[in-house]
Amino acid sequence: MKRKSFRYLWIGQALANSGDLFYIVGLMAIIYGITGSAMLMAMIPFVTTMARFISGSFAPVLMDKYSLKSLLASSQIGKTAVLFLLLMTYYVLGEQEVTVYAILGFVFLISLLDGWAAPASHAMLPRLVDAAELTKANSFVALVDQLIQLGGWAVGGLLVVAMGGSNVIWLTFALALAAAVFMKMIEDRHESTQEQKEKARVSNWRSIQEGWTLIWKQPSLRAIHVIYVLETMAGVIWIAATIYVYVADVLHREEAWWGYINASFFLGLMLGGLFGMRNAGLIDRNIRKFVICSSFGISLMTFGFGLTSVSWLALVFSAGFGVFEQIKAVSLQTTLQRGVSVHLLPKVYAAQSALVSLVFGLSTLLFGFITDEFGVRATYIIAATVLFISGCYALRIRTRLPELGEGLEQGRIGIEK
Structure with missing residues (x-):
């Protein structure tokens, strides 16, 4: 558990999870501010779930072409790009109903990226710690995630009040970028050039x-x-x-x-x-x-x-x-x-x-x-x-x-x- 790569993984994942939580809070504030509709707010988790199902189904194709580290880093980089487009769209369209549907479209794209990042992250962990430390490592990662979940909603709410929904999205943009940097620093000892060649033939x-x-x-x-x-x-x-x-x-x-x-x-x-x-x-x-x-x-x-x-x-x-x-x-x-x-x-x-x-x-x-x-x-x-x-x-x-x-x-x- 003291290996640098394991540290990079859980720090990167913590940053990514924090960003995901903040951006959901920020988007809900924006959607509710535009429409006042609880149903449209509820569409966010529904769209997220469906996108992750689709992405999870096709994730193995990407896993056979690219390393897990590359998938984790590219997921975060892709999210920063989509978040940037989301913010630009919001500023261009303003607070009108069509903006809400555009936002849901961007949520779908971000969730597609998350759909391959989550299994890649889970699969990466046993590559970075000894088998005898897996239980301890899984418990530690779960503890960090729950700390974020416990405090994140309250912090996200306070940030929305203090900064506004769109500025919270900018914060998520920065967190996703930082997460990508940490993911790129991971060294996967199980990944080899020969393995990648074998993958490409499948x-x-x-x-x-x-x-x-x-x-x-x-x-x-x-x-x-x-x-x-x-x-x-x-x-x-x-x-x-x-x-x-x-x-x-x-x-x-x-x-x-x-x-x-x-x-x-x-x-x-x-x-x-x-x-x-x-x-x-x-x-x-x-x-x-x-x-x-x-x-x-x-x-x-x-x-x-x-x-x-x-x-x-x-x-x-x-x-x-x-x-x-x-x-x-x-x-x-x-x-x-x-x-x-x-x-x-x-x-x-x-x-x-x-x-x-x-x-x-x-x-x-x-x-x-x-x-x-x-x-x-x-x-x-x-x-x-x-x-x-x-x-x-x-x-x-x-x-x-x-x-x-x-x-x-x-x-x-x-x-x-």
């Missing part, structure tokens, strides 16, 4: 298929991704719209409690990341148990959150969900990184990104319908049931989840053909 269709095929044919990877799908389906209950309804209809509290619940959730995620850093060895030795126990813990927290009408208990359940969620995410992430060769891992992450984006988008519509038709309590009870099924599935297929030694051995997957 057909585009085979590139797209490779990650999906590996996930489907390898029992351990298939098991992990079934858990990911179930968790993603239930995870949409934490989007802003659902929490907003929960606060109003169940807790009967003012809007500020939406912020309190989100803060407690991210605090839980941070505590889970801190636990992972301090107890990496314990997790490594008992990774199956942590996946199973955290799966049932998430279900229990969700069930309690949905049933309670006591405000402070809702905060406790929200934080508890965050703790279990982070421990489970780190455990699955480490298992996946140890189970696939570093050369095929980018393809697996690209397929995973596309799969999760699609499931999240569809689940948002499904649970939105359930909330409208049956009430927000039903939404949380159904989500808790889905998470309980995920826990039962993890218990049933526990032998497919490799422990530390087995995971390192399975790192050969995809090398010998």
